[in-house]
Amino acid sequence: MTSFSLLNILKHSSLNKLISPGRVLGGRPVLTISQQRRSSSSIKPNHKVLYDGNCPICVKEVNLLQRANNGSVKFVDITKGRYNPADHQGIQYEDAMGALHVISPDKKLFVGMDGTRELYRALGLGWMVSFTELPGVKSVADNAYRWFALNRYWLTGRLGESKEEEDCDSGRCKIPNNGQRKR
Template sequence: MPVSSTAAQRKYSAELLYDRDCGFCVKSAHFLQRIDRRGRVRIVALQQAGATERFGVSRDQALEQAWALDSRGERHAGAGAVNAVLSGAIGTRLPLLIYRLPGIRQLQDRVYRWVADNRYRLPGRGGTCAIDGN
């Protein structure tokens, strides 16, 4: 049975909630924009009016870790959010599927937690950097 043109147009996409006051977060968001050649990832600063409400998280939750909403209506946090937006950027859900494998999830979650806990010490321009005015 052929895939309808409507179904073919519904590619996986995601929105990322990030901290624009974190240089490492800004640098990471810039990287996502560079690899997202089909415009499937939307980057949203948590400091933007209404952003945390859109993602269904508190400001404290948004400062604790990255959040993503995908085109399937799923909400992802931490390493899962990174994998969701990476999946959108490269046009395949493979990173998200690999993340869900036993052992891989735990390893990525640990690495993510270390990065999140140390993000203000990691390379990147600090201050109130913004991406395209977000």
């Protein structure tokens, strides 16, 4: 019996030709992960990504994206240790917990789905950016990200694990405080 996986479909599809190594998509060449790793020895992190390490889905995506990281992106789990806004362009802990934040090399800040797009660009995944910017897809992706960010603790069954996470009223779940002072 033949099994069909996404990988098998991609091997035999025209999409494979579109995203094959050597092609240029989203203004960047498409590289295999091994090509990216070989070129990483002289690369210093130039993007900083602030993410919620208490969110299982967020952690899975970061782990997946780490495979494509050639050293150009520094991933910062803001739930580890004591978060200091001064280390992250003054971004308050509560704001950072509200959505993904990406700080570019020129100190521009990208938040939410725009942050995800900037992260994909930095990792050479321009084709993903192009897809999420298609007419009609962009607004759906932006709205879906906002909904996910507000409800990720409920979706992952993490609500109620601690006193700080118990409240999820009016469609917005409380985010763990990590010992930070409330504003």
